[in-house]
Structures are given as C-alpha cells and as structure tokens.
Amino acid sequence: MNTDTIRFLLNGEPVEVTGIAPTTSLLAWLRIHQGLTGTKEGCAEGDCGACTVVLGELAGSADALRLYSVNACIQFVPALDGKAVFTVEYLRRQAGDGLHPVQQAMVDCHGSQCGFCTPGFVMSLWDLYNACVPDGTRPDPARIRSQLTGNLCRCTGYRPIIEAGERMFEHAELPLDREAVRAALLRLRRREALDYVHEGTHFLAPRTLAQLVALRSQRPQATLLAGCTDIGLWVNKQFREVGDLIYIGQVEDLQQVGEAHGKLHIGAAVSLSDAFAALCLPYPELGELWERFASPPVRNAGTLGGNIANGSPIGDSMPALIALGAEVVLHGPRGRRSLPLDAFYLDYMKKDLSADEIVEAVEVPVHESALRFRSWKVSKRFDSDISAVCGAFALRLEAGVVRSPRIAFGGMAATPRRALRTEAAIEGRRWDEAALFAALQALAEDYAPLSDLRASADYRRRTAAGLLRRFYLETRAQDPLDAQQTRVFAAFDSFAAQP
Helix, strand or coil: CCCCCCCEEEEEEEEEEECCCCCCEEHHHHHCCCCCCCCCCCCCCCCCCEEHHHHEEEEEECCCCCCCCHHHCCCCHHHHHHCCCCCCHHHHHHHHHCCCEEEEEEECCCCCCCCHHHHHHEEEEEEEHHHHHHCCCCCCCCHHHHHHCCCCCCCCCCHHHHHHHHHHHCCCCCCCCCCHHHHHHHHHCCCCCCCEECCCHHHHECCCCCHHHHHHHHHHEEEEEECCHHHHHHHHHHCCCCCCCEEECCHHHHHHHHHHHCCEECCCCCEEHHHHHCCCCCHHHHHHHHHCCCHHHHHHEHHHHHHHHHHCCCCCHHHHHHHCCCEEEEEEEEEEEEEHHHHEEEEECCEEHHHEEEEEEEEEEECCEEEEEEEEEEECCCHHHHHHHHHEEEEECCEEEEEEEEEEEECCCCCCCEEEHHHHHCCCCCCCCCHHHHHHHHHHCHHHHHHCCCCCCHHHHHHHHHHHHHHHHHHCCCCCCCHHHHHHHHHHHHHHHHC
C-alpha cells in the first residue's frame, strides 16, 4: 500500500509531511519548510555538528524511549517516520520564560562568541543532560569531551564549553518528560510498511526481514539505506540521483545483538554505537577505535552493517573484524550464506554480493583467553577523521610460539586486506625480535599503497611497519632485565632522588 504521509513528532507535536523528495534532508526541511533556523548548516557532511539535533525512538521489547544525537544534514526526512525530533527551539519551550540549564550554563561560562556553532553544542549537551539527570549521574570532563567530539568551534575555544557541560547540572533540573514522548510515539506507531512516493520515486521502509528480502529481490537496482552517513554525502556533495530507496532501519530482526554458539551476532541495522558497545565487552582493546570512529552523532546514526556493506578501503571497522575472524551473513531469495569477511571484498568497492542480496549481520568469534589483539588508526586529526592507515593484529601465543596470526590493514590496498605473507612469516615461530624482523620484511611485500590527500605511499608503509612493531612490543614475553637495562634504571632512580 502506498503511503503519501510521513508522520513523526517535531518538538513534541505530531506532524505530517507530504510533497517532498525522499532525499530531502532533515536540515533543509527544518529551515526551509518549518522556519526553525536554530539548526545551522555548516559542512553538509556530518563533520562540524552545527546541525545537531536529538532523535527519540521506541526501542526493545519494552518500547523504552531511546534518545540520541544525529546530524540533521545527513538524515533523510522519510527515515524519521515514527520517531521524535528535537531541535534547539524546543529547549526554550521546555524552559518557559527562562533558559534551559544547558543554555544558562553556556551563558554563565561564556561558551559562545559568534554563535553559529552554539545550537549544535547545546543539543549535544542536552542529549548528555537527559542521559544523566534521570539516574543522578554526573559526567566527568572526559565524557563531556567525548560527547562533543562531533562539534567544531572556530572562535570560542572548547574550555568554556566543557565547563558549561559540568555546570549545567548545578541549575534546577529540567528533564525531558520521557513518558509523554513515549506515549505520543506509541500513538504514531505504524503497523504497515511505509511506501512513500514522490514524483515516481519510492522510499520503502519494510518492517520485517521477509518484506525486506522480497523488496530487494523485486527492486535490485534500488539503493539500500541504513544510517545515511554515506548516502547523505552522495546527495549533498556529489548531487547523485539515488533512485528508489529501501530503508532497513525499521526491520526489527536486523536490530538484534546476541551471542550464540561462540559468536557475537550483530544485525545489519544495529548502530555503530551499539555495535561497538557490544564488541568492547569481549574485546576491550577496541575501546580507543570506538572512541575515534567518527563522532557520536555519526556513530548513533550509522550502522556496522552499512560500514561493512559499503566496503571502503579506509573503513575503520573492517581491519579489526577481519583480524578477529568475523563472518558476514548474506540473505537473498535463495536463502542465507556466510563467508569470511576478508573474502567478501573482491576489488575496489566490489563485493561478493548479488544484486538481490542484503547484508543481514556480522558474526564475530568470542574472545579466546590466549588471544593477543590490538587495533589502531592513524589519521590527520585525532577525533572525527578518516584513517590514513588502520591496522589490526591478532594471534595466539602457545608457550611463546605464534599460532593462527591474522593481520589486516585498511588504507594500504584497494580493499581492507590481510597481510598473508606477514602472517606466514611468523606462524609457528617464537614471538621474538627475529620473528618481528621477518614480519617487517614480509610486510613490505604484502602491500603497495598509493599516495593521496591523506598520506603518501611511503608514510603508509612506515606507519604500517610502526604499528606492527608496536603490537610486538605490547604482546611479547617480558624477559628479565638485562644488565644494561638495570644500569639505566638505576641511573634514573639516582637522578630522580636528587633534590
């Protein structure tokens, strides 16, 4: 059944939207159609945070309200069907005649100068405020900084904004009425699959896996849409016509995370935030990569399945998943099939995926006690930047001997790819300096990287070698101190003891 109306909550009030192209961004709709100009356009690619808004949706079997920040510039309006949208204008309405505690704290701490970026900062802080107030927790500066990594400011500087994030809890509490929002979303809930049509172009949002597989089989040329963090740029920056869209974000079966038969199963529609939270339980070594993967608004919208299906050679999730032996689950009209993730990528942006198949899930083996695992990315900016090189390393040590090594890099080839020669060079050897030397020699033969705007080929080769050496230094057996080391430490202790 065709549906010509998109329904969602805007600042607490139900709205119905018609007559817009399926690729209309939330940012454009807010500013042009609603006159809500507090949400700003800075980069139109999810990088600056000036357009940050907060979404709410029903989640889980209990239909609990889940709030999260996103970039309005790379969210298509039809994907908001059944959700709640909060913009900076809502905070003034919530506060009545005064300012919301988040806004008042920004004033108190002089957290704004030109003001262009301020609404985005406020909404990121409001998201954090609503996460902390109900349970009485207070974030430390590190958590506030993490929350704000998706927001850029060119004139105020970040210190007073971080201080505002601490001070906003000192004012009278003004939490969101979550139960009222939840009740309104329950009334808006759509039982049928959305098929929004505008000038012959469809935006289809199936609700079951069977519906999704059938639609993909019927429309193999349609564009599959998950978090829109990549396809939004196709529209905004490349002005591409993407045709019919099949949105997977309403398929409950693809939003599941679970563990069975020694594998962690992550559905293709699970957000990057939730996917990394699940992965970091068995693999805490992924914590730094999680923190540096884009920004909270991008991680909240983007999905791990979308990152895998996109298959960019500089996608940050794939090297780590390949090193861990992950498999991708594909689903089409002929049924399901699984294959190792490293076998999924055939060539630059080419995958072992038929036109009528979808990525259903990724499955990752559960951590082994003997596994040594690390993953690091190197980029021009520390936060919210794409890698120049991303390396991942995993091996088992049995009595000091290397077993089953798996080493993978992004940014070193046309696809995320294993270093097979390097793995062969250390398999069955003692994990010592001689093995490292052999691995470094083999690594030089594994890749022929290119130079581009992110890094030169030589820089990439040197960086990959440096990461391999770092992995060795962090996982080697710790030998007793030799005489020279003992003398060095004794000299340092003597120096440190001097007044």
